[in-house]
Amino acid sequence: MVILFTTALWSCENVRMQKDLTTVFEASDSLETATYDQGIAWWKDLETSSPYVSLQSFGETDIGKPLHLVVINAERNFSAEKLRDSSKTVILINNGIHPGEPDGIDASMLFARELVMDDEFEERYPDVIIAIIPFYNVGGALNRNCCSRANQNGPMSYGFRGNAKNLDLNRDFIKCDSKNARSFVKLFNDLDPDVYLETHVSNGADYPYTMTYLMSQPDKLSEPQSDVMTGVFESGLLAKMKAENDDMTPYVNLFGTSPDSGFATFYDSPRYSTGFTALHNSFGLLTETHMLKEFSQRVMSTLRFMNSLVEIVQKHSKPIRDARDAAFTNLKAQNTFPLDWEVDYESHKDLTFLGYAAYYDTSDATGQLQLYYDQDSTWESIIPYYNRLKPTNSIRCPEYYLVPKSWNDVIVRLELNGVAMSLMESDTAVDCSVYRINEFETSKQPYEGHYYHSKTSTESHESTVVMRGGEYYLVSTNQKSKRFMIEVLEPAGPDSYFNWNFFDEILQQKEWFSAYVFDKEAAQMLEKREVKENLKKFISQNPALRDNGFAQLYHLYKESDHYERDRHMIYPVFRIE
Numbered sequence: 001m002v003i004l005f006t007t008a009l010w011s012c013e014n015v016r017m018q019k020d021l022t023t024v025f026e027a028s029d030s031l032e033t034a035t036y037d038q039g040i041a042w043w044k045d046l047e048t049s050s051p052y053v054s055l056q057s058f059g060e061t062d063i064g065k066p067l068h069l070v071v072i073n074a075e076r077n078f079s080a081e082k083l084r085d086s087s088k089t090v091i092l093i094n095n096g097i098h099p100g101e102p103d104g105i106d107a108s109m110l111f112a113r114e115l116v117m118d119d120e121f122e123e124r125y126p127d128v129i130i131a132i133i134p135f136y137n138v139g140g141a142l143n144r145n146c147c148s149r150a151n152q153n154g155p156m157s158y159g160f161r162g163n164a165k166n167l168d169l170n171r172d173f174i175k176c177d178s179k180n181a182r183s184f185v186k187l188f189n190d191l192d193p194d195v196y197l198e199t200h201v202s203n204g205a206d207y208p209y210t211m212t213y214l215m216s217q218p219d220k221l222s223e224p225q226s227d228v229m230t231g232v233f234e235s236g237l238l239a240k241m242k243a244e245n246d247d248m249t250p251y252v253n254l255f256g257t258s259p260d261s262g263f264a265t266f267y268d269s270p271r272y273s274t275g276f277t278a279l280h281n282s283f284g285l286l287t288e289t290h291m292l293k294e295f296s297q298r299v300m301s302t303l304r305f306m307n308s309l310v311e312i313v314q315k316h317s318k319p320i321r322d323a324r325d326a327a328f329t330n331l332k333a334q335n336t337f338p339l340d341w342e343v344d345y346e347s348h349k350d351l352t353f354l355g356y357a358a359y360y361d362t363s364d365a366t367g368q369l370q371l372y373y374d375q376d377s378t379w380e381s382i383i384p385y386y387n388r389l390k391p392t393n394s395i396r397c398p399e400y401y402l403v404p405k406s407w408n409d410v411i412v413r414l415e416l417n418g419v420a421m422s423l424m425e426s427d428t429a430v431d432c433s434v435y436r437i438n439e440f441e442t443s444k445q446p447y448e449g450h451y452y453h454s455k456t457s458t459e460s461h462e463s464t465v466v467m468r469g470g471e472y473y474l475v476s477t478n479q480k481s482k483r484f485m486i487e488v489l490e491p492a493g494p495d496s497y498f499n500w501n502f503f504d505e506i507l508q509q510k511e512w513f514s515a516y517v518f519d520k521e522a523a524q525m526l527e528k529r530e531v532k533e534n535l536k537k538f539i540s541q542n543p544a545l546r547d548n549g550f551a552q553l554y555h556l557y558k559e560s561d562h563y564e565r566d567r568h569m570i571y572p573v574f575r576i577e
C-alpha cells in the first residue's frame with residue numbers, strides 16, 4: 001500500500017478559487033455534524049481554497065472507501081519524505097474513530113479553516129505540520145442513526161461506534177483486525193508523528209466540566225518524555241483552556257460511582273491509541289468531551305483544545321522533538337521493560353475538582369436505589385487522583401527474536417510497525433530461550449472478535465533449535481520499534497499477539513493414541529524406575545485420577561517419544577539472549 005502524498009502546485013496564488021467554507025455544523029445552527037460525503041467535499045474545497053492544504057487518500061477501510069488525510073504545512077510541501085525529514089514537529093489528529101462521538105470531525109474543520117485563512121499563518125506556525133484524519137471509522141460514519149448514543153446531547157444524527165465489521169477501532173491498534181487499523185498503522189509508521197490527538201465524547205459520571213483529557217500514561221514514557229508530557233502538554237493545555245474560561249479535568253474514569261472520593265487514571269494498554277503511540281515514543285492525547293453538554297459547546301471546547309495544542313507545539317517544538325530523540329536514545333540502552341501495569345493506590349495527587357452533588361433515590365423504572373446527580377448543586381473539593389501506574393511484571397529484552405515466517409499474520413503486523421527483519425536463508429542451529437506456555441485464562445465471551453487470553457504464564461528453557469533455511473526471521477531488538485516488539489512478542493504482555501489469539505494453533509495437540517495399543521508400550525515404560533516414580537507422583541498430585549486409566553496412560557504418553565513436546569504449548573517465537 002503506497003501513501004499518495006502529492007505536492008500541490010500553486011504557480012500563482014491569484015488563481016486560487018475561494019469556495020464557500022461554511023461547515024455543516026455552522027449552517028445547521030450547531031445542531032448537525034457533517035456526514036462523510038459532506039465532510040470530504042468540504043475538505044476538498046478547503047484544499048482548493050488554500051495553498052497550505054493537501055487532501056490525500058491513503059489505505060483501505062473495511063467498508064471499501066479510502067481513508068483521507070489532510071496535511072497542513074506553511075511551507076506548502078506535502079510529500080511523505082519531506083514531511084518525515086523535516087525539522088518540523090508533526091501533529092496527527094484522528095477524528096471519528098467512534099463516529100457517534102463526532103465533536104472532533106466538526107471542530108477540525110473550524111480549526112483548519114481558521115489556521116490557514118489567517119494572513120499570518122506562515123509566521124505563526126513555521127515549525128508545525130498538522131495532519132488530520134477527517135473520518136477514521138468510515139464504515140461507522142456511513143452508518144448514520146439518531147439514537148445509538150443513549151446519553152448524548154446531540155447532534156441530531158451521527159455515525160455508529162462499530163466499524164463495517166462491528167469492531168471498536170480504539171481496541172484495534174495492536175491486533176489490527178480491521179483494514180482501517182492496518183492502514184492507520186502503516187501511515188503512523190510512515191509519518192512518525194511527534195504528537196497524536198484523538199477526539200471522543202465521554203460516558204460515565206456527571207460533572208460541570210465540558211472537556212476532559214487523557215494522555216499517554218507518563219509512567220509508561222521514558223523520563224524526558226514524561227516530563228514534557230506533564231510539564232509542557234498537560235500543564236500548558238490546562239492553563240490555556242482555563243484562560244479561555246473552559247476549565248478541564250483529567251478523564252473521569254468512573255462508571256456507576258460519583259467522583260466525590262476520587263478516581264484513578266485510565267490504564268491505556270497498547271490496544272488503545274495512547275498506549276499504542278507510547279510504544280513508538282509519540283505523545284498521545286485524547287479529548288473526551290462530556291456527553292450531557294450541548295453539541296455546540298462540546299465542538300467549541302474541542303476547537304479550543306486543538307488551538308491550544310498547536311500553540312503549545314509551535315512554542316515548544318524543539319523540546320518536544322528533543323524529548324522524543326532522548327527517548328529513542330534511552331530505549332537503546334534499556335534492557336528491562338515492564339510488561340503490565342496497575343494503578344498505584346499508595347500514591348495520589350490532590351486534584352481540585354468541581355462536581356455535581358450525587359445522591360441516591362428510588363428508580364421509577366426498577367424500584368431500586370439509583371445514583372443521580374443534581375446539576376443545581378455543585379461542590380468544589382480536593383479529591384485524590386490516583387494518577388500513577390506501577391509495573392506488575394517486567395521482562396529482560398533479548399538481543400534478537402526469531403519469528404517463524406509461517407505465522408504470517410504476525411509478520412505482517414510487525415512490518416506495518418516498522419520492524420526490520422531478515423530471513424535466515426540457510427539451515428542454522430541456534431541456541432535460544434524457548435517458552436512453554438504454562439497457564440492462561442480465556443474469556444468466555446468474545447471480546448472484539450477474540451476469545452482473548454489473560455493471566456498468561458510461561459516457563460523458559462534453553463535449547464538448540466535447528467531451523468531450516470527460509471523458515472525464520474531474525475529480528476534484532478536494536479531498532480526504533482524495540483518496545484513495540486517486546487510488548488507484542490512477549491506472551492505474558494496484556495496485548496501480546498499470544499493473548500490476542502495469534503498463536504492459538506500451538507495450544508492444540510495434533511497426534512493422539514489408541515489406548516488399547518499404547519497400553520502395552522506404557523507397561524514396558526513402567527519397568528523403568530524413574531517412569532514408575534513419576535506416575536506415582538502424578539497420581540498423588542491428582543488423587544481424583546487414581547481410577548482413571550486413560551489419564552494415567554496420557555501422562556505416560558507425554559513422557560514417551562511419541563508426544564510432540566517440541567510443538568505442543570511451545571511458543572514458536574524464540575529469544576536469543
Ligand SMILES: [Zn+2]
Nearest residue numbers: 098101200201
Ligand atoms: Zn470514544
